[in-house]
Amino acid sequence: MITEAVQERETYLNASYGIKSWLLTKDHKRIALLYLHTITFFFFLGGIFATLIRLELLTPKGSLVSADTYSKLFTLHGVIMIFFFLIPSIPATLGNFFLPMMIGAKDLAFPRINLLSWYLLVIGGCFAMYAMLAGGVDTGWTFYVPYSTNYSNTYVIATGLGIFIAGFSSILTGLNFIVTVHRMRAPGMTWFRLPLFVWSNYATALIQVLGTPVIAITLVLLIGERTLHIGIFDPARGGDPVLFQHLFWFYSHPAVYIMVLPALGIISELVSVFSKKPVFGYKVVAFSSVAIAVLGFLVWGHHMFVSGQSVYAGLVFSFLSYFVAIPSAIKVFNWTATLHKGSISYATPMLYAFGFIGLFTVGGLTGLFVACLGVDVHVHDTYFVVAHFHYIMVGGTIMAYLGGLHYWWPKMSGRMYPEGWAKLSALIIYLGFNLTFFPQFILGYLGMPRRYWTYPDEFQVLHVMSTAGASVLAVGYLMPLVYFMWSLRYGPIAGPNPWGATGLEWRTSSPPPAHNFEETPIVTTDAYDYAALAAMEEAKVG
Amino acid sequence: MDSHIQVPELQEQFETPAQQKDASTLGMWIFLVTEVMFFGGLFLAYAIYRRAFAGAFGLASNTLNVWIGAVNTGVLLCSSFTMVLAVRAAQIGGRRALVVFLILTILLGGVFLGVKAYEWNEKFEEHHVPGPTFHLEGTTEQGPAQLFFSLYFTMTGLHALHMVIGEGLMLFLLWHAYKGKYTPSYYTPVDVGGLYWHFVDIIWIFLFPLLYLIARHQH
Numbered sequence: 072m073i074t075e076a077v078q079e080r081e082t083y084l085n086a087s088y089g090i091k092s093w094l095l096t097k098d099h100k101r102i103a104l105l106y107l108h109t110i111t112f113f114f115f116l117g118g119i120f121a122t123l124i125r126l127e128l129l130t131p132k133g134s135l136v137s138a139d140t141y142s143k144l145f146t147l148h149g150v151i152m153i154f155f156f157l158i159p160s161i162p163a164t165l166g167n168f169f170l171p172m173m174i175g176a177k178d179l180a181f182p183r184i185n186l187l188s189w190y191l192l193v194i195g196g197c198f199a200m201y202a203m204l205a206g207g208v209d210t211g212w213t214f215y216v217p218y219s220t221n222y223s224n225t226y227v228i229a230t231g232l233g234i235f236i237a238g239f240s241s242i243l244t245g246l247n248f249i250v251t252v253h254r255m256r257a258p259g260m261t262w263f264r265l266p267l268f269v270w271s272n273y274a275t276a277l278i279q280v281l282g283t284p285v286i287a288i289t290l291v292l293l294i295g296e297r298t299l300h301i302g303i304f305d306p307a308r309g310g311d312p313v314l315f316q317h318l319f320w321f322y323s324h325p326a327v328y329i330m331v332l333p334a335l336g337i338i339s340e341l342v343s344v345f346s347k348k349p350v351f352g353y354k355v356v357a358f359s360s361v362a363i364a365v366l367g368f369l370v371w372g373h374h375m376f377v378s379g380q381s382v383y384a385g386l387v388f389s390f391l392s393y394f395v396a397i398p399s400a401i402k403v404f405n406w407t408a409t410l411h412k413g414s415i416s417y418a419t420p421m422l423y424a425f426g427f428i429g430l431f432t433v434g435g436l437t438g439l440f441v442a443c444l445g446v447d448v449h450v451h452d453t454y455f456v457v458a459h460f461h462y463i464m465v466g467g468t469i470m471a472y473l474g475g476l477h478y479w480w481p482k483m484s485g486r487m488y489p490e491g492w493a494k495l496s497a498l499i500i501y502l503g504f505n506l507t508f509f510p511q512f513i514l515g516y517l518g519m520p521r522r523y524w525t526y527p528d529e530f531q532v533l534h535v536m537s538t539a540g541a542s543v544l545a546v547g548y549l550m551p552l553v554y555f556m557w558s559l560r561y562g563p564i565a566g567p568n569p570w571g572a573t574g575l576e577w578r579t580s581s582p583p584p585a586h587n588f589e590e591t592p593i594v595t596t597d598a599y600d601y602a603a604l605a606a607m608e609e610a611k612v613g
Numbered sequence: 614m615d616s617h618i619q620v621p622e623l624q625e626q627f628e629t630p631a632q633q634k635d636a637s638t639l640g641m642w643i644f645l646v647t648e649v650m651f652f653g654g655l656f657l658a659y660a661i662y663r664r665a666f667a668g669a670f671g672l673a674s675n676t677l678n679v680w681i682g683a684v685n686t687g688v689l690l691c692s693s694f695t696m697v698l699a700v701r702a703a704q705i706g707g708r709r710a711l712v713v714f715l716i717l718t719i720l721l722g723g724v725f726l727g728v729k730a731y732e733w734n735e736k737f738e739e740h741h742v743p744g745p746t747f748h749l750e751g752t753t754e755q756g757p758a759q760l761f762f763s764l765y766f767t768m769t770g771l772h773a774l775h776m777v778i779g780e781g782l783m784l785f786l787l788w789h790a791y792k793g794k795y796t797p798s799y800y801t802p803v804d805v806g807g808l809y810w811h812f813v814d815i816i817w818i819f820l821f822p823l824l825y826l827i828a829r830h831q832h
Contacts, residue, residue, distance in 0.1 A: 178626035180636040246643045254636040255626070284647045288654035292767070301743055301763035303658055308743075308756035308763075309666055318654055586625075 082485070086585040097182035098585060103168035104483075105189050106159060111552070113155040113196065118548065120148035125507075125541040128534045133524045141524035142209035143225065149212030154234050155196050157468055158241055158326065161333035162248070162279075163192070165475045166272045168483060170248060172576035172583065173266045175257025175592040180250040184243050191240035198233030202226035211522060213323070216304040216315045220296040227297060231290045238283045238290075241329070245279030248272055257575070259594035266574050266598045267356055271336025274360035278325045278332075278367060286322035289315065316378050320371035328367040331431075331463055332360055334471030335402055338424050341474055342406045344572045345421035346413025349599035351405045359398035366395050376447050385444055392442035399435050403428060418570070419493040423474025426501045430466025434459060437512065452522075455515025458508045466504055473500070473551065480555065481565030485582040488558045492550060500547035506540025573604050622799050634801045641805040645812045652771070652816055659764050659823060666757035671828030673749060673761035676741065678732065682825040685728045686817065692721035693814045699786075700807045703800035708793055711803070715787045718810065722780050729773055736762070765824055772820060775813045782806050 083100045086092075093101060123144050127135045136144065171179055179185050202208050208230045210219040219227050252265070252273050265273075293315070295301045302308030304315045343350045350356055372380060372388030406428060415421070437459040441447045450456060481487050510533040515521075519530050526534065568577040573596075579588050596603040627633040663670045699714035735741075740748045743759040743766070752758055786806050789795065795803055 176626065180626065181640060182626060242647055246640060249643055250636050250640045253639060254632060280643055280647050281650055284651035285654050288651050295767060301767065302756065302760050303763060308759050309662065310760060311661070314658060314661060
């Protein structure tokens with residue numbers, strides 16, 4: 072894996088050897104790689120469930136699995152993808168690796184807590200996989216009571232404990248990031264010189280810290296209700312099942328922003344680097360991340376328009392939900408303005424960024440449909456909603472995650488990935504994604520409910536399109552897995568700054584040394600100051 | 614490099630001991646914010662059900678022994694006081710005083726937990742534990758009355774769990790204090806351990822009136 076050119080220099084990869092040097096490491100870069108392996112595993116595990124779901128829906132009558140099994144498939148798909156892939160995805164891998172480097176720090180503030188948070192994710196994942204192997208869980212990832220407490224005969228408690236434990240992993244990552252951004256910035260790295268990826272991870276961390284404890288207590292009460300019948304959610308004792316939904320969505324709506332905010336940060340980096348222009352309206356883009364984090368806490372009730380909550384509450388939640396569109400649109404408009412008259416290159420990460428902007432816009436605009444009280448009553452619990460959130464989560468977060476992975480891969484591994492294959496896979500993923508999920512908007516609008524294993528014959532054409540798209544998507548996702556591994560051995564040597572980017576992470580060698588920088592960098596310019604970078608390069612050559 | 618020699622506890626990611634202390638303190642404060650949100654879910658449930666079932670909650674609350682609760686509140690406040698003295702002792706380098714005050718804090722915490730265990734046991738004897746054998750005299754609202762006791766056990770139970778973790782933390786501090794690890798230039802663990810202890814104390818300050826005192830005027 073290591074060629075002579077790399078061997079001469081000490082990097083974080085060859086600073087020490089052996090399994091213990093990885094499992095007990097305190098280096099944020101190594102922990103990021105531990106996370107990378109873990110979440111890649113969970114991504115493909117969740118993908119297997121998605122594959123089975125799409126295969127089952129190829130025909131109108133349940134032909135592959137029973138209704139019960141189907142319920143377990145969509146539950147496990149949701150649980151694995153949300154709690155064990157999307158939530159940790161960008162912050163715990165790319166954020167973990169690059170947030171300290173981007174602010175010029177040697178490590179996160181609490182390296183041992185960072186390692187602990189990886190172990191918590193793994194332990195939580197073990198609980199979830201135990202539930203999966205022992206017989207599965209069929210409540211949907213939302214665990215609505217009273218089904219989850221009184222009726223379901225599946226492994227609700229093991230799954231709930233798994234999510235509870237993984238939640239602490241998320242909390243500790245957020246805590247670590249907040250303290251790191253506050254206390255570990257290099258000299259001269261003021262708040263308004265922070266790269267936007269750092270801002271978006273900071274906003275994400277605020278949600279992780281404020282929201283995740285609420286899902287923790289909710290799961291404690293859920294488990295208490297299921298085992299001891301404490302009555303909190305049980306109408307027979309005066310308890311209220313809708314309270315569960317309030318508590319659940321108080322976390323789980325902001326959790327959407329835990330999943331997508333870091334992605335928005337990546338796109339800001341990519342759009343700037345590959346058009347060689349500072350991000351248009353830097354401060355506004357930075358604050359829009361914080362605005363999304365704050366607004367995210369005020370809109371949870373839009374998941375509950377048909378739950379029996381007060382109509383007035385529904386009105387207010389609907390009204391407030393529209394406000395999320397403002398900071399989101401600010402980002403999209405400012406990215407577009409950044410592109411204007413830029414020197415645009417169509418490298419793979421930029422293709423992902425373009426894909427992201429298009430799909431995120433579709434996902435965001437359909438979000439306005441479901442934020443609207445009247446329209447939502449029509450499309451609630453249909454494939455319209457399924458398509459909407461997959462446009463944000465898959466078309467948004469996973470596109471950005473892959474874009475970021477390609478962008479930073481040379482820094483992490485010291486080698487370039489094969490550009491041709493990477494562009495092809497980006498194209499395949501974009502096409503496969505749209506073929507999978509666009510028909511679902513139509514299906515939902517026509518009335519196909521979610522979470523059903525069977526459907527009327529007239530929906531078959533759209534379902535076949537969706538399944539065909541999922542097959543294309545699967546090919547697109549497998550390709551990077553292969554060529555990234557190939558590139559570790561055969562990829563061209565990347566050099567410290569293959570993209571001509573301004574971030575501090577590009578001022579050190581690739582892969583970086585164990586302590587990131589030979590000496591602590593001193594920051595004298597704004598983020599994305601390409602003129603200053605060019606002057607610095609020139610001075611070096613001169 | 615000098616700072617590394619003077620303070621062996623300075624971890625390599627930090628430049629100065631002050632930066633390390635700042636980071637640890639901020640980290641603990643953020644952790645306490647997460648705890649506020651964690652208990653917040655329970656306080657929300659309490660607020661909703663108390664408003665819905667004021668009568669049953671008042672009746673159930675009045676069966677709790679207010680004197681035991683008050684004494685326990687006093688015990689916990691004293692433990693916070695000894696904790697403050699422990700931090701002060703660490704700050705001025707009084708190693709023996711630090712050890713003594715940590716021991717006192719641990720003992721007072723133990724007294725609190727013992728009294729709590731006695732109270733819980735009483736509930737079992739009085740059939741005030743939610744479940745098939747639950748019965749509260751003088752009301753037809755047995756369901757809501759059980760809700761009160763469910764909240765009582767969940768809230769005081771989670772609080773007690775935090776106390777147990779706090780006792781573990783104090784034992785850890787005691788061991789290191791005994792070995793002389795803490796000096797006026799490095800006593801951050803005592804400081805942030807104290808923050809945690811006071812927080813758990815404050816949670817009880819909210820629990821005591823909400824659980825014991827809400828309907829005393831009806832006596």
